[in-house]
Amino acid sequence: MTAFPRDFMQPRPLAPFALAAMAALLLAGCTTERRTAPSRTATEQLMISAAADRAAQNLSIAIPVDTKIFVDSAYFDGTDSKYAVAAIRDRLLRRGARLVEKRDQADMIVEIRAGALSIDENSLIVGIPQMDVPIPLAGSLGLPEIALFKRDRRQGVAKFAAAGYDAKTGKLISSSASDFGFSQQTEYDALFIISWSTSDVMPEGTGEILRAPPKTAHEGSAVNGSAADMSPPEAGRN
Numbered sequence: 541m542t543a544f545p546r547d548f549m550q551p552r553p554l555a556p557f558a559l560a561a562m563a564a565l566l567l568a569g570c571t572t573e574r575r576t577a578p579s580r581t582a583t584e585q586l587m588i589s590a591a592a593d594r595a596a597q598n599l600s601i602a603i604p605v606d607t608k609i610f611v612d613s614a615y616f617d618g619t620d621s622k623y624a625v626a627a628i629r630d631r632l633l634r635r636g637a638r639l640v641e642k643r644d645q646a647d648m649i650v651e652i653r654a655g656a657l658s659i660d661e662n663s664l665i666v667g668i669p670q671m672d673v674p675i676p677l678a679g680s681l682g683l684p685e686i687a688l689f690k691r692d693r694r695q696g697v698a699k700f701a702a703a704g705y706d707a708k709t710g711k712l713i714s715s716s717a718s719d720f721g722f723s724q725q726t727e728y729d730a731l732f733i734i735s736w737s738t739s740d741v742m743p744e745g746t747g748e749i750l751r752a753p754p755k756t757a758h759e760g761s762a763v764n765g766s767a768a769d770m771s772p773p774e775a776g777r778n
Contacts, residue, residue: 589623603714620657
């Protein structure tokens, strides 16, 4: 029979191991990154702002050049309405108006209104849509979508109009028709493996720009503030 030392079978003290584990925990580094997401996507904002730009560009109120204008936006409401109001102000400036910040400084009040400033969505599917199949005594079973062809389309819609009247008498000077602006983004899926999309809310070639962050994008034309560059109102549009 093999003889073992007397202390071989005695429990060894755990204190050194516990201290080593605590030291390791104290010395371990930990980094936490907090990520947040806005309530709305950039694509949604671009669709609405693109539609607003196009509706403002089409705004057809006749204003004499150098007229002092106060823009009344009290009746203008909608998603991203501040951007839309700024787009209309830009349009008036390009038409030769002089904007003032107070009503009593103006020769003419331009009252603007929005009939639409939002996004529509519609979808088309050739196949079997996602559905819940009821199962007796067990609730329901969700079946996934099986689409041979699918089209998801989102369309930004803006409808603007304006009326201009004399700041002192309140007499009508000019009233526009309702002017519309649209934007769209459409995604397609076919045969489970093929997908593509179309959009008119970003400048051409933006896909490559997004793949190369140092580049920039530009859309629209710039106008300086000299009177010679101001375009007079189009004839026949009141």
